[in-house]
Amino acid sequence: MAADGNGAYSLRRAGTITDNCDFRRAYARGKVYTNPALVTYVRKNRAGICRVGITASKKIGNAVQRNRARRVIRAAFLALPENVRGHYDIVFVARTRTVRTKSTELIPVIRKHLRSAGVFGDGT
RNA sequence: UCAGUGGAAUGGGCAGUUACGCACGGCCCGACCGUGUGAGGAAAGUCCGGGCUCCGCAGAGCGGGAUAACGGCUAACGGCCGCCGAGGGUGACCUUAAGGGAAAGUGCAACAGAGAGAUACCGCCGGCAUUUUGCCGGUAAGGGUGGAAAGGCGAGGUAAGAGCUCACCGGCGCAGCGGAGACGUUUGCGUCCUGUAAACCCUAUCCGGAGCAACACCGACAGGAGUGGCUUGCUCGGCCCAUACUCCGACGGGUGGCGUGAGCGCGGAAGCAAUUCCGCGCCAAGACAGAUGACUGCCUUCAAUGACAGAACCCGGCUUACAGUUCCACUGACUGU
């Protein structure tokens, strides 16, 4: 699960996106994949690492529901079997249904989104 | 058995797999391993009160704000306990911004009504003119208006009436008696006054300002512009001076503050209680995009996939939200003995 020198990253070792401008860049120029329980934005970055950001807005509910949405998304993301190849900014946006979703139900959604984005480097 | 009142507790448990924050330890010093520990009764709203920190020290006056029966508790409070008054309930009990002052003063009381603290429309009575009726005077019992109309009701009295007089009831004041006090009173004497202070205001008590994004230290950077500034809203007074102060730009830096505290548990004592004191034991989150998650099985259960809900410097309260379950004390009705 460690870095192998070819830009492949364990998902556990991904950095976090903290700055608002990075989120805005992902929203504006990144590729979008939607699902009733999740929205994913993917964009290549020049930071040299892979970074992940999870967003739960006030529309989701109160603090408990927002925390649960973030935890479910993170648990599903960390349970992915593949590794990311390349330097990407990945932003997950929670929706209202995320709160009532199990993390196991979310894993196929994330795999489909990230495979469409080519993050796993399949076939290259 | 049914209906209800008050108070307290709980907010599933066990196991497995896989992840996370912090502390300590280890080594092969790494995105590692081990051990320990890891949200609430409201963590919420931010409505009060304090601790703590800073403002070159908090001084005086004006202004502003808060509270309002009495006695106590407390670090303090607008909180709590006890008690009195008032109101609600058959009752257990509950509510109490309703609880200082309208007899210091000012204002307001629309519409209606004659009149909103000062009167007389319809009435009643007397006198004069006398055809219907008009004028003058007395009166406030009756009608009408209004949320509110000169204490209520009865008797005497009178031209008609009126606390004008008297009995009873009610309010207010003074004295007596009881109580620590608010207050109570089948006691005596005097007296009969509209409501509103969550209108201005008066009285008594209290309050300097800002808040952990405070503040302190270390580092990085690049300087430029303006002006006397700070102390509370104002005045006086006080303080610091160009190494001062304000604004723009920049570092989207780091560390401390940061958890041994008005702390928690058990036992005892004082007190009606809030609370306080003594003894023993314990250390129990501390992040900085923010840690308790995800998934599975079994058990208890009507049901647990299922209440409200996530610490952010820390405490004491208040308020608001809350599926279900359990316990204690008590009340009313019905039935049986």
Next chain:
RNA sequence: GCUGGUGUGGCUCAAUGGCAGAGCAGCUCAUUCGUAAUGAGCAGGUUGUCAGUUCGAUUCUGACCACCAGCU
């Protein structure tokens, strides 16, 4: 986390404690061959919610809800 502010017709805003109003928008009629403009009329309000003070609350007081702004 802290501080401050605002809720009134569909929209933008008024309103000394005493019948909740104005402009725009909407509807009807007139005008026109028809439309716009113009004129006349009409309807539309739990004054964010719940309590309280008061004879009476958009206004005064408290609690709650929603929204907005500012502070590194």
